[in-house]
Amino acid sequence: MAAATARYSFGADEHVFVELSEDMSLESFFKGMAITDALTKRNVPGVTEICPANASYLVRFDPDVIHPDRMLEILQQIERELGTDELEVATRIIEVPVYYNDPWTRETLMRFRERHQDPNATDLEYSAKVNGYSSVDEFIDAHAGSPWFVSMVGFVAGLPFLFQMAERSKQIETPKYLRPRTDTPKLTIGHGGCFGAIYSVRGAGGYQMYGITPAPIFDPAQKLPYFRDFMCFFKPGDIVKYRKIDRTEYDRMLAEVDAGTFDLRIRPVSFSLEQFLADPAGYNKNLEGILYGH
């Protein structure tokens, strides 16, 4: 891999910010995961937050406990000692049901049309067009067709940023809204730049809106089985596969969520970056096999 040399910068006296590359790439993401994992394992006194992101990471520390220069030294040392075996991770693949072109995101996008690049089209119509698809259905098939990598969790509690597992030429890319909306329905499936997102809570947002999932992904009450460990479901490194559902299935799942019986299809999987990069389409087919047991 092309080893980008990281750029280190202090965020005043309590943070070190490390940019692995300016561009988004899975290599940079994996490098960031490997470094932040190594840092977590070292259990360095004074470190209070370790936050991997898409192509960078952020560390917060208490400078009364560890001097910023020492903090920087440790991070640089970890980067230098990084092997190549970290390019394989034990993770999980998760099926996320999506009701595309649903009435709620549709109603919301119509309310904010004047903030959009193309006020006369829906977000799906616009995204299909700028990505060279002849119809919304074809675009949805592409969106639901390949798996997505959770490359960062944040913005607000439990919100996953998703990077499409496809060759760069096939990755969906769309601009963000010209001006951010002040409202986005909870559990909207969105897309901006090269990143997908699932809005964990209702609120402001600038991503194009494509659909909605009935599956909660953030729940402080931890009601559903998959919140057993924590109130935020997603972790960096998770793999997501969307599945198209219709209104009937959406309503049924929502009733299950209310009843506390809803669960997600989750399977453990080992992901190798090298093998994926060698044959993305073939690799994704294998992943699907693992998810559905065929």
Added chain:
Amino acid sequence: MAIEIVKPGLATTVQDAGRPGYYNVGIPLSGALDQYSFRCANLLVGNDENAAALECTLLAPELVFDAPAIVAVTGAEAAPKLNGTVQPRNESFAVQAGDRLAFDFMRLGARAYLAIAGGIDVPVILGSRSTYGLGAFGGFHGRKLAIGDKLPIGAPSAPARAGRKLPGELAMPLPKETELRVVPGLYFHRITDESATTFFADTWAVAPEADRIGYRYKQGRPLQWRERRQPFGAGSDPSNIVDAGYPYGSIQVPGGVEPIILHRDAVSGGGYAMIGTIISADMDKIAQMQPNYKARFVRVDLEQALAARRDYKARLDRIRAALR
């Protein structure tokens, strides 16, 4: 015992020292925005200085006590009135069952802290009693206080008494114009040399959009970005980056127009280039800025930031010694 909210004020929340350790999944620190005044309030009533207290923003609440207690008000200048009689700020005083505590409007500063001996006894979630509004958890039912809320108060761990005073020179200053010290960095290299100069030369005013998530500033000259081909995944605006983690106190400038300083309820990451970070010792000052208060950003290096941090800690130590 409990206190009942008669008028909720503009944005009154339960806060403590914060909830570190979950920023990697987007759950921010939260906690009192002005940690200094918050700690002073607790020390005045004999609490552990991290006990949960009320943070009152711009328009303070009105509340009724159902049992005797010792309380203290610090931070913004909003005169406390007990059954209509003005009480001292920065000094503990006693309340009786049935007493009604109200506040005058905030003459100076933006956040007053009300500590009650025993602390506010809401559930501890992920190690903290602080309210995180966007996530709707922590504090009192994860939200701002509303009419009729009854807040449980804990049993005081140490005997509290009225009349304990904060030495005057140690109270939080509440200037209408202030200097905020910045360590340039992060994506500072992305703005032009001229903008790097104007950013520090101009006077900036707090915009109406200023809350616990972030403080927006206006009236300075817009910043220009260096020309480049945008990196893959970053987005088309020159102020865009591949979405990254945002340090607390980091300054982002969407479109180059209005700097936003992220505070303790920060969004944990996003796609706007940050040009530097406010030093930890100056974060409390931001909490006391009302809309239209003025700030100048002062460029400092890491050594100066660490020295300012030592001064800040030394002030807190003097208060701890004075109120022991």
